[in-house]
Amino acid sequence: MPRLPTELMQHEIVGSHQLHRSKKSGRSLLAQQDLEGLRPSCGTERTFGATYGIDCTKDFEKRDFMPKILLHHVSYPVRDVEKSASFYEGLFNLERLERPPFPIPGVWLACHDRQIHLVLNEAGTYRAKSSPDIADVHFAFCTDDFENMVQRLEAAGFREDLPENDRKRVMILREGLAGFPQLYMLDPDLNTIEVNAAPMPGEP
Numbered sequence: 001m002p003r004l005p006t007e008l009m010q011h012e013i014v015g016s017h018q019l020h021r022s023k024k025s026g027r028s029l030l031a032q033q034d035l036e037g038l039r040p041s042c043g044t045e046r047t048f049g050a051t052y053g054i055d056c057t058k059d060f061e062k063r064d065f066m067p068k069i070l071l072h073h074v075s076y077p078v079r080d081v082e083k084s085a086s087f088y089e090g091l092f093n094l095e096r097l098e099r100p101p102f103p104i105p106g107v108w109l110a111c112h113d114r115q116i117h118l119v120l121n122e123a124g125t126y127r128a129k130s131s132p133d134i135a136d137v138h139f140a141f142c143t144d145d146f147e148n149m150v151q152r153l154e155a156a157g158f159r160e161d162l163p164e165n166d167r168k169r170v171m172i173l174r175e176g177l178a179g180f181p182q183l184y185m186l187d188p189d190l191n192t193i194e195v196n197a198a199p200m201p202g203e204p
Contacts, residue, residue: 073108073115074139076191077124081105084118084188091156092141111141127191131164132171132184138192146181146197153195158185 078084085107088094094109094116106119116139127136143149153159153170162169171184182196 071114073117075117075119076187076189077121077126078118078187078189079120079122079126080188081107081118081120085109087188088116088118091153126189130167130186130190131169132186132192134171134182134184134192134194136192138184138194140182140194140196140198142196142198142200144197144200146183146195149195150183153183153185 076084085096088109089096092111094111097108097110097115099106099108104119104121106117109116109118127133129136150170150172158168158170160170160172167186167190169185173182176182178196178198180197180199182194185193185195187193
């Protein structure tokens with residue numbers, strides 16, 4: 001059983017279980033010595049709870065331990081930084097961001113308030129299959145005009161009717177369990193990309 005954070009010093013009694021209170025945060029955790037024989041009362045477990053010996057998710061949530069998190073960026077390995085950057089800039093109208101002088105070449109691209117990072121890594125993990133796979137690793141763009149996006153891709157040579165092993169073949173699902181249209185395609189390094197018509201951020 002892992003030890004509780006060292007800053008937990010002050011004790012209090014809640015019900016039949018001893019709790020430690022942090023002077024730093026004012027929050028409480030189940031004391032490690034009282035965990036034996038306890039069972040979760042809220043039906044779910046969390047990694048944080050498992051790590052620090054918290055058995056009750058409900059108790060955990062009341063004390064608001066989870067900081068706010070947002071998706072900042074996705075990152076793909078690429079073999080040719082400029083070729084891949086031009087692909088995303090041209091098809092999806094993404095703009096380059098200033099990037100720190102890392103020793104590894106790469107490009108940061110802005111997609112509204114999120115980012116896509118392309119990193120030169122010839123020995124990276126790449127797919128061998130030259131057709132989209134909806135069950136493979138991918139990220140998704142959402143668009144407010146799905147059919148217009150399909151036309152934009154077709155103008156660049158990405159079509160649904162191409163052979164399965166063609167790198168520019170697009171897989172389109174206009175009606176599916178997701179509840180909104182989706183398409184899948186490949187970038188120059190065979191990374192899978194989804195474009196869908198899910199509600200845009202801020203929309204109901």
